[in-house]
Amino acid sequence: MANPPASSAETGAPLRLSGGVFTLSILHLESADPRQLAQRITEERQRHPAAADFHRHAPIVLDLSAIPEEAPLALAEILQVLRAADWFPVGLRNAAPRHQALAQEQHLPILRGQERGIAPHSQPEASPVLAPIAQGSLLIDHPIRGGQRSYARGGDLICLAAVNAGAEIMADGNIHVYGPLRGRALAGVNGQEEARIFCANLEAELVSVAGLYRTLETNHPLWGQAAQIYSRDEQLHIIPLNL
Amino acid sequence: MAKIVVVTSGKGGVGKTTTSAAFASGLALRGYRTVVIDFDVGLRNLDLIMGCERRVVYDLVNVIQGEAKLQQALIRDKRCESLYVLPTSQTRDKDALTTEGVTAIMDELRKEFDYIVCDSPAGIESGALMALYHADEAIVVTNPEVSSVRDSDRILGILAARSRRAEQGEEPVKEHLLLTRYSPKRVEGGEMLSLEDVKELLHTPLLGVIPESEVILQASNQGIPAVHMDHSDVAEAYKDMVARFLGEERPLRFVQPVKVGFFKRLFGG
Ligand SMILES: Nc1ncnc2c1ncn2[C@@H]1O[C@H](COP(=O)(O)OP(=O)(O)OP(=O)(O)O)[C@@H](O)[C@H]1O
Ligand SMILES: [Mg+2]
Numbered sequence: 265m266a267n268p269p270a271s272s273a274e275t276g277a278p279l280r281l282s283g284g285v286f287t288l289s290i291l292h293l294e295s296a297d298p299r300q301l302a303q304r305i306t307e308e309r310q311r312h313p314a315a316a317d318f319h320r321h322a323p324i325v326l327d328l329s330a331i332p333e334e335a336p337l338a339l340a341e342i343l344q345v346l347r348a349a350d351w352f353p354v355g356l357r358n359a360a361p362r363h364q365a366l367a368q369e370q371h372l373p374i375l376r377g378q379e380r381g382i383a384p385h386s387q388p389e390a391s392p393v394l395a396p397i398a399q400g401s402l403l404i405d406h407p408i409r410g411g412q413r414s415y416a417r418g419g420d421l422i423c424l425a426a427v428n429a430g431a432e433i434m435a436d437g438n439i440h441v442y443g444p445l446r447g448r449a450l451a452g453v454n455g456q457e458e459a460r461i462f463c464a465n466l467e468a469e470l471v472s473v474a475g476l477y478r479t480l481e482t483n484h485p486l487w488g489q490a491a492q493i494y495s496r497d498e499q500l501h502i503i504p505l506n507l
Numbered sequence: 508m509a510k511i512v513v514v515t516s517g518k519g520g521v522g523k524t525t526t527s528a529a530f531a532s533g534l535a536l537r538g539y540r541t542v543v544i545d546f547d548v549g550l551r552n553l554d555l556i557m558g559c560e561r562r563v564v565y566d567l568v569n570v571i572q573g574e575a576k577l578q579q580a581l582i583r584d585k586r587c588e589s590l591y592v593l594p595t596s597q598t599r600d601k602d603a604l605t606t607e608g609v610t611a612i613m614d615e616l617r618k619e620f621d622y623i624v625c626d627s628p629a630g631i632e633s634g635a636l637m638a639l640y641h642a643d644e645a646i647v648v649t650n651p652e653v654s655s656v657r658d659s660d661r662i663l664g665i666l667a668a669r670s671r672r673a674e675q676g677e678e679p680v681k682e683h684l685l686l687t688r689y690s691p692k693r694v695e696g697g698e699m700l701s702l703e704d705v706k707e708l709l710h711t712p713l714l715g716v717i718p719e720s721e722v723i724l725q726a727s728n729q730g731i732p733a734v735h736m737d738h739s740d741v742a743e744a745y746k747d748m749v750a751r752f753l754g755e756e757r758p759l760r761f762v763q764p765v766k767v768g769f770f771k772r773l774f775g776g
Contacts, residue, residue, distance in 0.1 A: 407710045409664030410657055426710060428660050 288354065289319065291346075292327045298341035305349045312455050312475040323354040325375055333360035339370055401437070408433060408447065415453075429469060438462065450477070451493075461493040462505060476500045509617040512624050513642040515666075517658025519629030521650045522687040525723055525733060526745075527626035528556040530646065532732040533749035535590035539621040542581065545595035546638035547628040548603055554594040557584065558730025568596040571608030577615055586735060591620075601634040613641045631665060640671050644681040646714060646752075650688045651699040656708050659684070663711060683714035685748060690719040691764040702762055715748030717741055718761040 294304065309316035324346060331337060346353045355375040356367045364374050402416035404423045410430025414421060421435035424442050431447035433439060438460050439451045445463040452459030452474035459473055466486050470479050473495040480487070490505040514527045524547070531543035545553035548568060554560040559582045565575035570593075577593075584590035593612075596603065616623050627638035639645065645666050649659040666680045667673055673680070686705055693699045706713060722739040726732065734749075736742045740761050747757040 406667075409667070410660040412664040412668070428708070429657060430661065431664075 288325050289322050290325045290327050290357070291351075292329070293331055293342070296331050296335045296337050296342075298338055298345050301342060302345045302349075305345070309349075312453065320350045322351060324351045325355050325357055326353055327358050328356060328360070328363055329358040331360070331363065333362055337363050337366055339363070339366045339372075343370060343372075402435070407443065410447070427468075435459070441465075448472075449493075452495075457495050459494075463492075464490050464505075466491040466502070471500070471502070473500060509620045509623050510643045511613065511617075511641045512622060512644045512646060513627055513639045514624060514646045514648060515627040515635060515639055515662050516629065516648040516655070517631060517635075517662040518650075518655045521648050521655055522717070522723075523629075523648050524552045524556055524626050525727065526646065526648050526685060526687065526717070527553060527624050528732040529734045529741075529745040530749060530752075531590060531622070531624040532584070532587060533734045533745055534622050534624070534752075535584065535587035536734065537749065537753065538589065540589045540619065541587075541622045541624065542591040542593060542616055542620050543624040543626060544593040545626050546604070546634055547626065548595050548599055548601050548634060549597065550628070551595050551597040553626050554582070554592060555730060556727050557592050557732060559584070559592055559594070560730070563594045566594045566596045567612070568599045568603045570612060571603065571605060577612060586732075601628070601632070604634065604637045606637070606640070609637050610641070631661065635662070636665070636669060639666055639680075640669070642666070642670055642680050643672070644683065646683045646685050647709075647711065648685050648687055649705060649709070651686060651690075651694065651701070651705060653700065656700065656705055660709060663709070682711045683752070684709055684711040685714050685717065687717040688719045689716045689762065691762055693719075695764050713759075714751055715744060716759060716762050717744045717748070 293301070295301070326342070343353050353372065355373045356363070357375045359367060359374060367374055401419040402414065402421045404414060404421070405425060407425040408414055408423060408427045408431040410428050413432045414434070416435035416437065418436050420437040420440065421433055422440045423433065426443035427433055427441055427445050427447045427449065429446045432450070433441075433447065434450040434453045436452065436454045436456060436459075439449050439462070441449065441463040444465040444467055446467045446469070448470040449461050449463070449468055450472040451461045455474050457474040461471055461473065465488055466480070466484070467488060468480050470477055471493045473493060476495050476498065478500050484502075486502055486504060491502055492505045493500060493502050495501070514523050514530065516523050527543055531541050534541045543553065543557070544567065545551065546567075547553070554563050562582050565580040567580065569575040570577050570580050581591045581593055584592060613623065625638045625642065628634040647659045647663060649655050663682060666682065670680050672678065684705070686702060689702070690699060694701045702716060718740050720739065720741045722736050722741050723733055726736050733741045734745045744761055747760065750757050
């Protein structure tokens with residue numbers, strides 16, 4: 265039997281082990297230098313605070329395909345940087361054999377993604393199981409209530425009902441809202457500057473595209489009207505949506 | 508099998524306990540075996556509104572902690588044969604409720620009753636979550652003001668995410684909106700949100716509108732649930748609401764300002 269002899273003396277029940285498939289974010293390590301990593305994280309988070317907020321406390325898989333085998337890897341320090349940034353490193357992938365040994369010391373599992381080939385600098389393809397971006401859009405047909413959040417990872421978010429005050433919707437792509445938009449809407453949260461927000465009735469508390477944001481008051485000229493919001497030249501533009 | 512109905516709101520003081528008492532009494536008047544449970548541990552209001560405060564010996568917390576049997580804590584209502592009250596404790600705090608304890612009580616009550624009405628505490632913390640967790644249907648009590656509507660919206664979101672039905676992927680909790688303390692005159696004067704405003708903001712099927720009335724104060728002072736206040740607007744409005752809950756059609760009443768007669772206007776009324 266494949267079952268380990270794990271039944272507890274008191275309950276007699278076997279230890280429950282079951283399988284599961286999880287979506288994890290992958291961080292592609294650019295260099296082996298922990299200080300450089302810390303600096304890059306700080307920069308990114310300043311640029312895209314909304315996305316940063318969303319990824320806070322996320323489990324992270326470290327992809328080492330860009331790190332050559334002979335490079336000295338201060339893995340313990342790198343893990344420290346990630347944890348200090350409120351991430352939970354849960355594994356490594358595409359690590360060279362020497363780096364795999366380091367992972368074992370840190371009790372980090374090696375996850376099977378794309379295996380490192382002979383050419384160490386070849387661009388890795390995203391593994392289908394661990395892909396950070398689930399393709400496609402998110403369609404919502406019921407009101408999003410205050411306190412609720414919805415995130416279309418890797419696609420557009422389309423809401424056919426109201427987004428109520430205090431609700432927050434985010435998308436890596438565009439946002440379309442056909443009911444009144446009264447909460448917060450953040451498009452392009454991973455930095456896609458060409459993302460836009462389209463809404464049939466603009467009464468939003470806050471709109472944002474690729475990290476640029478602004479709050480709205482009831483005296484806005486397009487308040488209560490169909491509008492689109494986009495970013496150009498580091499500025500957010502709100503214009504009528506002529507349907 | 509009993510239906511579990513939570514009366515909830517998020518915001519405090521909007522009329523949950525008043526509604527729980529009136530609604531449970533209304534169901535019992537229709538002949539349904541009904542029990543109404545006070546989940547507001549530490550504040551004990553329901554037994555006062557139901558007029559049974561002097562008959563409380565054991566309460567919900569005693570039952571959960573195994574200090575009393577459920578039958579010992581249930582108080583039979585003096586007006587309706589088929590109505591029971593399960594009061595709460597005034598001396599314990601909210602942490603006295605446990606998920607397992609509440610589940611055990613619900614399972615036992617389900618066998619004996621047609622309806623279990625849960626009077627939720629205000630807020631969105633553990634007490635309110637306990638009260639809504641087992642619900643099959645929810646009556647969201649809202650006053651015609653922005654902060655109350657916001658909190659109702661929030662609690663509707665929580666019902667959709669944190670109830671037992673949501674957690675187990677069953678059909679969602681059936682939601683009803685009850686607008687209370689409605690004053691058509693103040694709506695007309697622009698001081699309060701209108702029924703249309705609230706419906707538009709919440710998108711939840713309307714179960715009824717209970718007018719603002721001083722009869723509620725008299726009723727609660729005497730420990731009489733509002734449905735028993737014969738010939739009053741509020742009693743009629745609560746009876747309509749019970750009828751709609753049971754699937755009957757009733758036109759909306761008490762939503763237009765009362766027209767002051769010519770003579771009354773002339774001579775002051
Ligand atoms: N229709 C009404 N007309 C006038 N007063 C009302 C009405 N409904 C409730 N009230 C009054 O509002 C106050 C709060 O009512 P109640 O205790 O039922 O609210 P609650 O939501 O249970 O409060 P809590 O959140 O503290 O539990 C009471 O003083 C009550 O008399
Ligand atoms: Mg109350």
